[in-house]
Amino acid sequence: MTAPLLTVEAVSKSFGGLNVIRDLTFKVERGETLGLIGPNGAGKTTAFNMISGVFIPDSGLVTFEGRDITRMASRRRIKLGIARSFQNVRLMQHLTVWENLLVGQHVRASGLIDLLTPFRLIPRHRWRQEAIAALDEMGLAAYADAMVGELPYGIRKRIDLVRATLAGASLLMLDEPAAGLNPVETAALTSHLALLKQRGITLLIVEHDMQFVDTICDHVVVLNFGQKIAEGTLAQVQRDALVRAAYLGTEQAA
Ligand SMILES: Nc1ncnc2c1ncn2[C@@H]1O[C@H](COP(=O)(O)OP(=O)(O)OP(=O)(O)O)[C@@H](O)[C@H]1O
Numbered sequence: 001m002t003a004p005l006l007t008v009e010a011v012s013k014s015f016g017g018l019n020v021i022r023d024l025t026f027k028v029e030r031g032e033t034l035g036l037i038g039p040n041g042a043g044k045t046t047a048f049n050m051i052s053g054v055f056i057p058d059s060g061l062v063t064f065e066g067r068d069i070t071r072m073a074s075r076r077r078i079k080l081g082i083a084r085s086f087q088n089v090r091l092m093q094h095l096t097v098w099e100n101l102l103v104g105q106h107v108r109a110s111g112l113i114d115l116l117t118p119f120r121l122i123p124r125h126r127w128r129q130e131a132i133a134a135l136d137e138m139g140l141a142a143y144a145d146a147m148v149g150e151l152p153y154g155i156r157k158r159i160d161l162v163r164a165t166l167a168g169a170s171l172l173m174l175d176e177p178a179a180g181l182n183p184v185e186t187a188a189l190t191s192h193l194a195l196l197k198q199r200g201i202t203l204l205i206v207e208h209d210m211q212f213v214d215t216i217c218d219h220v221v222v223l224n225f226g227q228k229i230a231e232g233t234l235a236q237v238q239r240d241a242l243v244r245a246a247y248l249g250t251e252q253a254a
């Protein structure tokens with residue numbers, strides 16, 4: 001059996017006196033799509049932030065490919081192959097699509113030569129070719145020269161996915177990717193993610209849309225008040241009494 005791609009082991013985090021994550025343990029196997037679900041304020045984004053390096057846990061261990069990354073800087077985690085999208089799309093509105101992708105690629109610049117390439121030479125640079133090819137693969141090449149701020153939200157969301165995966169990520173973390181999308185946009189996002197899955201990319205997804213979770217996730221972990229209260233297939237956890245109680249009175253009733 002191969003080792004899990006990512007492990008979170010007995011991780012805790014508090015802000016002020018508030019225990020936001022309590023003794024959280026779960027793992028993500030290579031190639032699987034894991035859903036992290038739970039009511040508002042359960043700690044899902046905070047858990048993401050500790051995996052991507054925005055926050056350092058107070059205690060516990062995070063490993064990626066068998067290596068301790070608990071205290072590693074987020075920039076180094078990106079280079080290891082951990083990519084994420086944020087709850088709100090973080091693209092630069094006043095730049096074109098391919099310029100945004102270029103900024104993302106800069107993060108993984110390996111040497112001084114890449115960083116020192118003058119901007120005016122970039123159109124012929126291999127990064128532009130790579131960016132266009134990545135857009136083309138997802139059927140988005142027509143948007144390469146469009147200003148991000150002028151594009152519909154669903155397209156921006158998928159451009160953000162291209163940005164996140166362009167760096168050759170093996171783990172892609174998505175925080176509420178379907179939020180704010182209409183059914184047509186959600187379907188386009190679903191096929192985009194299916195392609196990434198086919199390519200062997202491991203996905204960790206926080207999402208409130210249970211139909212979307214059902215379509216895309218192999219397993220789910222349920223958080224409530226910072227603790228894992230259940231895990232298994234979506235159908236299994238939906239039958240769980242603790243999960244039902246946690247969602248009771250919220251709109252996202254499982
Ligand atoms: N930087 C911070 N400082 C203080 N409290 C925080 C911070 N980040 C998160 N919290 C608190 O931690 C708890 C969990 O927040 P988190 O954003 O992780 O929840 P979530 O599960 O992602 O919720 P949602 O579904 O609404 O996005 C909340 O009570 C939130 O107010």
Ligand SMILES: [Mg+2]
Pocket residue numbers: 044045046087
């Ligand atoms: Mg959140």
